[in-house]
Amino acid sequence: METRELRYFVAVAEELHFGRAAQRLGIAQPPLSRTISQLERRLGTTLLERTSRRVALTEAGAVLLAEARAILSAVTAAERRTRRAATARPGLVLAVKAGTGGELLTRLLDAYAAEPGAATVDLLLCEAHRHRQLLQDGQADVALLHLPFDSTNGLDTETLYTEGQVAILPASHPLAGRSRVRMADVTTLPALPPARWPGPDGSYPEGPGAEVRNLTQLFQLIALGRTTVVIPESAGADLRRDLVAVPVLDAPPVTTVIAWPPHSRLRPVADLIRVATSM
Numbered sequence: 619m620e621t622r623e624l625r626y627f628v629a630v631a632e633e634l635h636f637g638r639a640a641q642r643l644g645i646a647q648p649p650l651s652r653t654i655s656q657l658e659r660r661l662g663t664t665l666l667e668r669t670s671r672r673v674a675l676t677e678a679g680a681v682l683l684a685e686a687r688a689i690l691s692a693v694t695a696a697e698r699r700t701r702r703a704a705t706a707r708p709g710l711v712l713a714v715k716a717g718t719g720g721e722l723l724t725r726l727l728d729a730y731a732a733e734p735g736a737a738t739v740d741l742l743l744c745e746a747h748r749h750r751q752l753l754q755d756g757q758a759d760v761a762l763l764h765l766p767f768d769s770t771n772g773l774d775t776e777t778l779y780t781e782g783q784v785a786i787l788p789a790s791h792p793l794a795g796r797s798r799v800r801m802a803d804v805t806t807l808p809a810l811p812p813a814r815w816p817g818p819d820g821s822y823p824e825g826p827g828a829e830v831r832n833l834t835q836l837f838q839l840i841a842l843g844r845t846t847v848v849i850p851e852s853a854g855a856d857l858r859r860d861l862v863a864v865p866v867l868d869a870p871p872v873t874t875v876i877a878w879p880p881h882s883r884l885r886p887v888a889d890l891i892r893v894a895t896s897m
Contacts (some may be wrong), residue, residue, distance in 0.1 A: 619657065623695055624686040627651045630666065631683045634673045672698045695756030697880075709738040710886045713758035716743040720855055722778065722874065723762070730893045737886035745831045747818045753879050757885050763874040766851060771817065774882075775875040776895045783869035784854045786840050786847050787862050794862040801868050802847065810846040813839070837861060850874075 629639040630650070640647040640665035658665050665679035675683065705786035714723060730736050751768055752758040762778075763770060777806050786802045787794045793803060805812055813836055822829050828845040830836040833853065839845045841860045850872040876894045878887055 619660070621690065623657050623692055626650055627657060628683060628686050628690065629687075630654060630673065630676055631679060634675075636673065642764035656847060680738055684892055691755045695754060701868035709740060710760065710884070710890060711740050711741045711758045712890075713744050713749045713752045715746060715749070715762075715764070716834070719842065720852055722852065725897055726890075726894050727886050728845040729897055730890050733889060733893060736889070739890070746815045749877070750818075753877065759875060759882065760878045760890060763875050763877050765875060766870065767872070770875065770877055772880070773877040774889060775877045776881045778874045778876055778894060780871050780873045781847050781851045783866050784851050786837065786857070786864050787864060788841060788843050788850060788864050789860050791792075791843075791862075793864060796864055798865045798867050801866055803865065804846060804848060807846060809843065810840075813845040813847045832862060 626643065629642050630636060632641040633642060636647050636651055640650045643650065654666065660677075661682075663678045663813075664676050666683055667674045667676055683802075727739060734757060738833055742752065747768065749758070749761040749763055750771070750773065753773060758790065763773075763775070780803075785793070785799055787804075787810070791810070793799055811825065813830045814822045814825050814827045815830060816822055816870075828839045830839065830845075833849075833863055836845070837858060840847065841858065848866050848869050851863070851865070852874075857863055876891055878891065
Protein backbone atom coordinates (compact mmCIF):
# COMPACT_ATOMS: atom_id res chain seq x y z
CA MET A 619 0.00 0.00 0.00
CA GLU A 620 1.12 3.52 -0.76
CA THR A 621 0.85 6.38 1.72
CA ARG A 622 -1.22 8.24 -0.89
CA GLU A 623 -3.79 5.44 -0.84
CA LEU A 624 -3.86 5.48 2.95
CA ARG A 625 -4.37 9.26 3.03
CA TYR A 626 -7.26 8.93 0.59
CA PHE A 627 -8.83 6.10 2.60
CA VAL A 628 -8.52 7.97 5.92
CA ALA A 629 -10.20 11.03 4.42
CA VAL A 630 -13.17 8.99 3.17
CA ALA A 631 -13.37 6.95 6.39
CA GLU A 632 -13.44 10.09 8.53
CA GLU A 633 -15.81 12.09 6.34
CA LEU A 634 -18.00 9.09 5.36
CA HIS A 635 -18.73 11.04 2.20
CA PHE A 636 -16.72 10.83 -1.06
CA GLY A 637 -17.55 14.39 -2.11
CA ARG A 638 -16.40 15.97 1.16
CA ALA A 639 -13.32 13.73 1.25
CA ALA A 640 -12.35 14.77 -2.29
CA GLN A 641 -12.78 18.42 -1.37
CA ARG A 642 -10.65 17.93 1.76
CA LEU A 643 -7.90 16.28 -0.31
CA GLY A 644 -8.11 18.87 -3.09
CA ILE A 645 -8.79 16.31 -5.82
CA ALA A 646 -11.71 15.31 -8.04
CA GLN A 647 -14.08 12.61 -6.80
CA PRO A 648 -13.62 10.02 -9.62
CA PRO A 649 -9.90 9.35 -8.99
CA LEU A 650 -10.63 9.12 -5.27
CA SER A 651 -13.32 6.50 -5.87
CA ARG A 652 -11.00 4.56 -8.20
CA THR A 653 -8.19 4.57 -5.64
CA ILE A 654 -10.46 3.20 -2.88
CA SER A 655 -11.77 0.48 -5.21
CA GLN A 656 -8.21 -0.49 -6.19
CA LEU A 657 -7.24 -0.66 -2.53
CA GLU A 658 -10.18 -2.94 -1.76
CA ARG A 659 -9.30 -5.25 -4.67
CA ARG A 660 -5.68 -5.46 -3.55
CA LEU A 661 -6.70 -6.33 0.02
CA GLY A 662 -9.44 -8.66 -1.12
CA THR A 663 -12.07 -7.17 1.16
CA THR A 664 -14.71 -4.43 1.32
CA LEU A 665 -13.59 -1.45 3.39
CA LEU A 666 -16.58 0.81 2.87
CA GLU A 667 -20.24 -0.07 2.42
CA ARG A 668 -21.73 2.34 -0.13
CA THR A 669 -25.35 3.06 -0.92
CA SER A 670 -26.99 5.99 -2.65
CA ARG A 671 -27.68 7.52 0.77
CA ARG A 672 -24.66 6.74 2.95
CA VAL A 673 -21.12 5.47 3.31
CA ALA A 674 -20.22 3.26 6.30
CA LEU A 675 -17.06 1.53 7.50
CA THR A 676 -16.97 -2.26 7.51
CA GLU A 677 -15.23 -4.09 10.34
CA ALA A 678 -12.17 -4.49 8.11
CA GLY A 679 -12.35 -0.80 7.23
CA ALA A 680 -12.35 0.17 10.91
CA VAL A 681 -9.19 -1.90 11.44
CA LEU A 682 -7.46 -0.29 8.45
CA LEU A 683 -8.49 3.19 9.63
CA ALA A 684 -6.73 2.71 12.96
CA GLU A 685 -3.65 1.21 11.29
CA ALA A 686 -3.55 3.87 8.57
CA ARG A 687 -3.69 6.71 11.09
CA ALA A 688 -0.75 5.19 12.98
CA ILE A 689 1.23 4.67 9.76
CA LEU A 690 0.66 8.19 8.47
CA SER A 691 1.53 9.63 11.87
CA ALA A 692 4.76 7.60 11.92
CA VAL A 693 5.67 8.78 8.41
CA THR A 694 5.11 12.41 9.37
CA ALA A 695 7.18 11.93 12.54
CA ALA A 696 10.00 10.30 10.55
CA GLU A 697 10.07 13.25 8.15
CA ARG A 698 10.26 15.76 11.00
CA ARG A 699 13.00 13.89 12.86
CA THR A 700 15.05 13.33 9.71
CA ARG A 701 14.97 17.01 8.79
CA ARG A 702 15.93 17.97 12.33
CA ALA A 703 18.80 15.48 12.43
CA ALA A 704 20.11 16.80 9.08
CA THR A 705 20.65 20.32 10.43
CA ALA A 706 24.15 21.40 11.39
CA ARG A 707 23.21 21.66 15.07
CA PRO A 708 19.94 19.80 15.62
CA GLY A 709 17.82 21.32 18.37
CA LEU A 710 15.51 19.61 20.84
CA VAL A 711 11.84 20.08 21.56
CA LEU A 712 10.88 19.37 25.19
CA ALA A 713 7.16 19.00 25.90
CA VAL A 714 5.95 19.98 29.37
CA LYS A 715 2.52 20.53 30.84
CA ALA A 716 1.85 24.26 31.14
CA GLY A 717 2.45 25.46 34.71
CA THR A 718 4.37 22.37 35.88
CA GLY A 719 7.99 21.39 36.15
CA GLY A 720 9.08 24.71 37.72
CA GLU A 721 12.27 24.19 39.71
CA LEU A 722 13.11 20.84 38.08
CA LEU A 723 12.75 22.31 34.60
CA THR A 724 15.00 25.26 35.44
CA ARG A 725 17.70 23.01 36.92
CA LEU A 726 17.51 20.62 33.98
CA LEU A 727 17.79 23.33 31.33
CA ASP A 728 20.66 25.05 33.17
CA ALA A 729 22.57 21.79 33.67
CA TYR A 730 22.13 20.75 30.05
CA ALA A 731 23.10 24.18 28.71
CA ALA A 732 26.42 23.82 30.57
CA GLU A 733 27.24 20.63 28.60
CA PRO A 734 29.81 20.94 25.79
CA GLY A 735 28.01 21.10 22.44
CA ALA A 736 24.55 21.34 24.02
CA ALA A 737 21.74 21.74 21.50
CA THR A 738 19.14 24.48 21.66
CA VAL A 739 16.11 23.36 23.68
CA ASP A 740 12.71 24.68 22.65
CA LEU A 741 9.90 24.29 25.18
CA LEU A 742 6.51 23.10 23.93
CA LEU A 743 3.87 23.92 26.55
CA CYS A 744 0.95 21.55 26.17
CA GLU A 745 -2.32 20.60 27.83
CA ALA A 746 -2.98 17.48 29.86
CA HIS A 747 -2.55 14.13 28.05
CA ARG A 748 -1.00 15.71 24.92
CA HIS A 749 2.63 14.72 25.62
CA ARG A 750 2.40 11.18 24.26
CA GLN A 751 0.87 12.22 20.96
CA LEU A 752 3.41 15.01 20.51
CA LEU A 753 6.24 12.50 20.98
CA GLN A 754 4.72 9.93 18.65
CA ASP A 755 4.08 12.32 15.77
CA GLY A 756 7.51 13.95 16.00
CA GLN A 757 6.45 17.38 17.23
CA ALA A 758 8.45 16.80 20.43
CA ASP A 759 11.63 14.80 21.08
CA VAL A 760 11.33 14.36 24.83
CA ALA A 761 8.76 15.13 27.54
CA LEU A 762 8.29 15.37 31.28
CA LEU A 763 5.40 13.13 32.37
CA HIS A 764 3.74 12.58 35.72
CA LEU A 765 2.66 9.11 36.84
CA PRO A 766 -0.01 7.91 37.40
CA PHE A 767 -1.73 10.77 35.53
CA ASP A 768 0.04 10.47 32.15
CA SER A 769 0.33 7.36 30.00
CA THR A 770 3.80 6.13 29.03
CA ASN A 771 2.62 3.29 26.77
CA GLY A 772 4.94 2.93 23.80
CA LEU A 773 7.59 5.24 25.29
CA ASP A 774 10.95 4.74 26.99
CA THR A 775 11.26 6.46 30.38
CA GLU A 776 13.65 7.21 33.22
CA THR A 777 12.43 8.15 36.70
CA LEU A 778 13.51 11.56 37.98
CA TYR A 779 11.82 11.92 41.38
CA THR A 780 8.72 11.11 43.44
CA GLU A 781 6.73 13.58 45.53
CA GLY A 782 3.57 13.92 47.57
CA GLN A 783 0.43 15.84 46.67
CA VAL A 784 -1.28 18.94 48.02
CA ALA A 785 -4.82 20.29 47.96
CA ILE A 786 -5.18 23.76 46.46
CA LEU A 787 -7.85 25.76 48.29
CA PRO A 788 -9.04 29.36 48.49
CA ALA A 789 -7.09 31.13 51.24
CA SER A 790 -10.39 31.99 52.94
CA HIS A 791 -11.60 28.38 53.17
CA PRO A 792 -11.72 26.76 56.67
CA LEU A 793 -9.44 23.89 55.56
CA ALA A 794 -6.77 26.34 54.40
CA GLY A 795 -5.61 26.82 57.99
CA ARG A 796 -4.85 23.13 58.56
CA SER A 797 -1.33 21.72 58.45
CA ARG A 798 -2.57 18.62 56.60
CA VAL A 799 -5.79 17.04 55.30
CA ARG A 800 -6.97 13.71 53.92
CA MET A 801 -8.49 12.94 50.52
CA ALA A 802 -11.96 12.54 52.05
CA ASP A 803 -11.73 16.07 53.49
CA VAL A 804 -11.14 17.55 50.05
CA THR A 805 -13.20 15.38 47.70
CA THR A 806 -16.43 15.73 49.69
CA LEU A 807 -16.61 19.52 49.92
CA PRO A 808 -20.11 20.38 48.62
CA ALA A 809 -19.23 23.91 47.57
CA LEU A 810 -15.89 22.97 45.97
CA PRO A 811 -16.36 19.90 43.74
CA PRO A 812 -13.05 18.52 42.39
CA ALA A 813 -11.93 19.91 39.05
CA ARG A 814 -12.24 17.64 36.01
CA TRP A 815 -9.39 17.17 33.52
CA PRO A 816 -9.89 15.91 29.95
CA GLY A 817 -8.94 12.34 29.13
CA PRO A 818 -6.67 11.28 26.23
CA ASP A 819 -9.64 11.52 23.83
CA GLY A 820 -10.43 15.07 24.94
CA SER A 821 -13.65 14.15 26.78
CA TYR A 822 -14.31 15.01 30.43
CA PRO A 823 -15.47 12.55 33.11
CA GLU A 824 -18.93 13.04 34.55
CA GLY A 825 -19.22 15.18 37.66
CA PRO A 826 -20.14 18.60 39.02
CA GLY A 827 -16.61 20.01 39.10
CA ALA A 828 -15.35 22.64 36.68
CA GLU A 829 -13.81 21.51 33.38
CA VAL A 830 -10.18 22.67 33.19
CA ARG A 831 -7.29 22.34 30.74
CA ASN A 832 -4.37 24.11 32.42
CA LEU A 833 -3.21 25.34 35.82
CA THR A 834 -3.73 29.03 35.08
CA GLN A 835 -7.41 28.42 34.39
CA LEU A 836 -7.67 26.03 37.33
CA PHE A 837 -6.15 28.40 39.88
CA GLN A 838 -8.46 31.22 38.78
CA LEU A 839 -11.52 29.01 39.32
CA ILE A 840 -10.27 27.89 42.75
CA ALA A 841 -9.70 31.52 43.80
CA LEU A 842 -13.28 32.25 42.77
CA GLY A 843 -14.54 29.43 45.00
CA ARG A 844 -15.77 27.22 42.13
CA THR A 845 -13.60 24.12 42.51
CA THR A 846 -10.54 22.54 44.15
CA VAL A 847 -7.85 20.08 43.13
CA VAL A 848 -5.23 17.68 44.49
CA ILE A 849 -1.98 18.03 42.51
CA PRO A 850 1.75 17.26 42.86
CA GLU A 851 3.47 19.34 45.52
CA SER A 852 5.82 21.00 43.00
CA ALA A 853 2.88 22.25 40.91
CA GLY A 854 1.56 24.06 43.97
CA ALA A 855 4.73 26.05 44.60
CA ASP A 856 4.75 29.86 44.23
CA LEU A 857 0.98 30.15 44.44
CA ARG A 858 -0.87 33.43 44.14
CA ARG A 859 -1.73 35.03 47.50
CA ASP A 860 -5.41 34.08 47.46
CA LEU A 861 -4.63 30.35 47.29
CA VAL A 862 -3.17 27.88 49.81
CA ALA A 863 -1.55 24.46 49.32
CA VAL A 864 -2.26 21.93 52.09
CA PRO A 865 -0.46 18.52 52.14
CA VAL A 866 -2.78 15.54 51.60
CA LEU A 867 -1.61 12.66 53.79
CA ASP A 868 -3.22 9.76 51.94
CA ALA A 869 -2.93 10.99 48.34
CA PRO A 870 -0.95 8.59 46.11
CA PRO A 871 2.61 9.73 45.35
CA VAL A 872 3.38 11.24 41.95
CA THR A 873 6.47 10.20 39.99
CA THR A 874 7.98 12.51 37.40
CA VAL A 875 9.68 10.76 34.48
CA ILE A 876 11.48 11.89 31.37
CA ALA A 877 10.09 10.11 28.32
CA TRP A 878 11.08 9.73 24.66
CA PRO A 879 10.19 7.57 21.62
CA PRO A 880 12.07 4.24 21.76
CA HIS A 881 13.31 4.64 18.17
CA SER A 882 14.92 8.05 18.83
CA ARG A 883 18.54 8.22 17.62
CA LEU A 884 19.24 11.91 18.23
CA ARG A 885 22.43 12.44 20.23
CA PRO A 886 21.03 15.56 21.97
CA VAL A 887 18.12 13.46 23.30
CA ALA A 888 20.55 10.97 24.86
CA ASP A 889 22.59 13.83 26.35
CA LEU A 890 19.53 15.51 27.87
CA ILE A 891 18.36 12.22 29.41
CA ARG A 892 21.83 11.60 30.85
CA VAL A 893 21.86 15.07 32.43
CA ALA A 894 18.33 14.68 33.79
CA THR A 895 19.05 11.32 35.49
CA SER A 896 22.32 12.54 37.02
CA MET A 897 20.89 15.63 38.77
